[in-house]
Amino acid sequence: MPRRSLSAPEYLICCDCESPCYVFEWSEGEVSEAVCEVCGNDDAPTFLTEEQFEAYAYSGAWSYVGR
Numbered sequence: 001m002p003r004r005s006l007s008a009p010e011y012l013i014c015c016d017c018e019s020p021c022y023v024f025e026w027s028e029g030e031v032s033e034a035v036c037e038v039c040g041n042d043d044a045p046t047f048l049t050e051e052q053f054e055a056y057a058y059s060g061a062w063s064y065v066g067r
């Protein structure tokens with residue numbers, strides 16, 4: 001089993017406020033539930049692992065200006 005994608009990350013990043021989020025449920029390689037304590041976001045698909053977040057940022061899909 002590829003431990004890279006199935007093991008739970010240490011934290012997730014909330015896409016709404018880009019804060020690390022430690023309150024989440026991880027199941028079968030993806031986020032099943034997550035709550036951001038900073039902005040209150042609880043929409044699981046909007047949380048990314050650090051790895052996904054970086055890939056997203058470098059792909060150019062990330063629309064933030066000011067990087």
Ligand SMILES: [Zn+2]
Pocket residue numbers: 014015016017018019036037038039040041
């Ligand atoms: Zn947030």
